[in-house]
Amino acid sequence: MKKDDTPTSGSTQRVTSHDVSREAGVSQSAVSRAFTPGAHISPETRRRVLDAARKLGYQPNAIARSLVTQRSGIVALIVGDLHNPFYPQALSQFAQALEARGKRALLLTHDARRDVQDTLDAASRYQIEAAIVFPTRLNNTPPNLGDVARGGVPVLLFNRHLPGQRLLSVACDNHAGGQLAAEVLLETGARRLAFIGGDPETSTHQDRLHGFMARLQQAGLAPVAAPSGAFQYDWGVQATLDLYAEGDGPDAIFGANDIVAIGVLDALRQLGRRVPQDVSVIGFDDIQESARLAYRLTTIRQPLGAMIEDALLALEDPQPSDEPRLHQGELIWRDTVRGAR
Helix, strand or coil: CCCCCCCCCCCCCCCCHHHHHHHHCCCHHHHHHHCCCCCCCCHHHHHHHHHHHHHHCCCCCHHHHHHHHCCCCEEEEEECCCCCCHHHHHHHHHHHHHHHCCCEEEEEECCCCCCHHHHHHHHHCCCCCEEEECCCCHHHCCCCHHHCCHHHCCEEEECCCCCCCCEEEEEECHHHHHHHHHHHHHCCCCCCEEEECCCCCCHHHHHHHHHHHHHHHHCCCCCCECCCCCCCHHHHHHHHHHHCCCCCCCCEEEECCHHHHHHHHHHHHHHCCCCCCCCEEEEEECCHHHHCCCCCCEEEECCHHHHHHHHHHHHHCCCCECCCEEECCEEECCCCCCCCC
């Protein structure tokens, strides 16, 4: 009797592409094409290969394939701030956009107190095709970040830029957004305006603050306060309580991001201040929590979908520049600014 040496799903022997090609009655190159997005192969041949692979329990070895093709299909997403709900939301959409392109996301967390170069070095061990770096402090970012694309691996900063460096960067126009926030609050008749900032070592904080102050200066005003701390809820609460500890406090507040602004709203409730009758509040990002009935926060929406598509497009043909690729924010009117339209 002839021995049946076809691997089974319960076999401890690893199923190979040779086994699949024999089962499907096609060449090994046809098996490879069947698992390569965009490869030229007839629908019938692909179906036969995939049916055989499912029957045998075969999964292609992505790492081995990358050694042959020099393309792993892996894009590293390096993130340092998971406290801000905007970035988990961005990571999820990035992963979906990459999957639609036949690629996979590799998530690495970065300690904001360390040089981001260390995390980039760790990512490079996975044969990545590109790296996208989310918020990083200006004082722990290497001055040669634009040159770290060793081995042809491009690096892109998302929603950050580094003045004076030629690199890939896609961001919301935070300076213009800060100006817009000031304009909206000034239209309410407010004259005691405050900015509750985030991490002062980030370009996001600096650009939003500078835009806000520039518009106030045009109106002949200066912020009554502009404390900085962290892009976190607890900071928004504490900074607000401090602002009203003495005197009347501001009649309008720009929170550097939505999670800070939500902290502002909760602190104002604790203080018995009515929003927007006594104090107008505006945020930045338009995270999901901002639309909840408990807050209904007026905010500036970052065009996340367009920014992600632009980032992936920039990585296809990397052209470093000393200016970021900017996208304009959109004002979302809700219930926390007087006279909201």
